[in-house]
Amino acid sequence: MKTIGVGHGTGKIILMGEHAVVYGEPAIAFPFRGVRVTATFNASAHNQITSSHYSGLLADAPEALQIIQQLTTHLCQQFDQGPFHLTIESTVPSARGMGSSAAVATAITRAFFDWIDVTLSDTDLLTYVNFSEAIAHGNPSGIDAATTSGSQPIYFEKGKDFEAFPLNIDAYLLVADTGILGRTREAVAAVAQLMKTKTEYTNHLIHHLGHLSRLTKEAIIHNQPHELGQYMNFAQEDLRQLTVSNERLDELIQLARDNGALGAKLTGGGRGGCFIVLCQDYQSVTHIQTQLKYAGVKDTWMQGLGVYEHV
Ligand SMILES: Nc1ncnc2c1ncn2[C@@H]1O[C@H](COP(=O)(O)OP(=O)(O)O)[C@@H](O)[C@H]1O
Numbered sequence: 001m002k003t004i005g006v007g008h009g010t011g012k013i014i015l016m017g018e019h020a021v022v023y024g025e026p027a028i029a030f031p032f033r034g035v036r037v038t039a040t041f042n043a044s045a046h047n048q049i050t051s052s053h054y055s056g057l058l059a060d061a062p063e064a065l066q067i068i069q070q071l072t073t074h075l076c077q078q079f080d081q082g083p084f085h086l087t088i089e090s091t092v093p094s095a096r097g098m099g100s101s102a103a104v105a106t107a108i109t110r111a112f113f114d115w116i117d118v119t120l121s122d123t124d125l126l127t128y129v130n131f132s133e134a135i136a137h138g139n140p141s142g143i144d145a146a147t148t149s150g151s152q153p154i155y156f157e158k159g160k161d162f163e164a165f166p167l168n169i170d171a172y173l174l175v176a177d178t179g180i181l182g183r184t185r186e187a188v189a190a191v192a193q194l195m196k197t198k199t200e201y202t203n204h205l206i207h208h209l210g211h212l213s214r215l216t217k218e219a220i221i222h223n224q225p226h227e228l229g230q231y232m233n234f235a236q237e238d239l240r241q242l243t244v245s246n247e248r249l250d251e252l253i254q255l256a257r258d259n260g261a262l263g264a265k266l267t268g269g270g271r272g273g274c275f276i277v278l279c280q281d282y283q284s285v286t287h288i289q290t291q292l293k294y295a296g297v298k299d300t301w302m303q304g305l306g307v308y309e310h311v
């Protein structure tokens, strides 16, 4: 098989502001290079896909791969290309709040433009990934697309131009996967329902989460890891009250705190998936990592937050 185009994408971590970002509050996120997707187009007689989710004719792919089917159809129609055999290789765990759908869309779009040998602008890449995310999530804020299609941490507000925002702070972040599938769509819908039935209560939580994102920005600018840890703990409580945490997340987050974390919270859509733990130093991060592994956490990734270590 002749390779005709290759592209890459990374996962993402939301440090602060998930769910509130859907309602126009700010959030802070960064591309997470600890996990990556590679998309490769080969020449083929029929549109085919090889991936961990499904391998075979793209036309027969299950519902979950609709986003890939629709994105590739959109690209091929626009540029009069095809047919192809697309291979997806990924270390981004699917449906764990790490933005796997946006990472896959980023890798596919880059690979496609490599195939047709046309320069892809950042704006066009973002447009294609947002197209795909709208299919995946229904009502996305756009933060996953903005983060995974870029190369810098960002301070993001829905519908606004976003700024790169360096995350230089003297601390380590441990990313941990509960191993339970996250349910972003369901969690976003649950918050919307809560907004209908308990409007004042829900608005209060959403605004408080936005306030925590603004405080987080200040804590990072002033290199205040202890404050950041506290804001993460407050955010977890707000997210719990929004019903987007679950028992396992609560239990593991508490375990991390009991073992010396500066703060810990879920990341992404919630109701499963990943959580993040802020640790003061390397010794603390390895200790907490060991305790979480004993408690049955599936995977962990360590991330220094000093001078662009995450990029
Ligand atoms: N390795 C992969 N191969 C093919 N598709 C993938 C892969 N990883 C993720 N996806 C796509 O992304 C979807 C998961 O996205 P989603 O539920 O939004 O979770 P996340 O929070 O990780 O973005 C899958 O249903 C699938 O369409």
Ligand SMILES: C[C@@](O)(CCOP(=O)(O)O)CC(=O)O
Pocket: 017, 018, 019, 020, 021, 022, 096, 097, 098, 099, 100, 137, 139, 140, 141, 142, 143, 144, 182, 184, 188, 267, 268, 269, 270
């Ligand atoms: C819950 C939310 O704020 C983030 C979802 O992240 P993920 O798709 O679970 O990785 C939804 C959104 O911003 O579109």
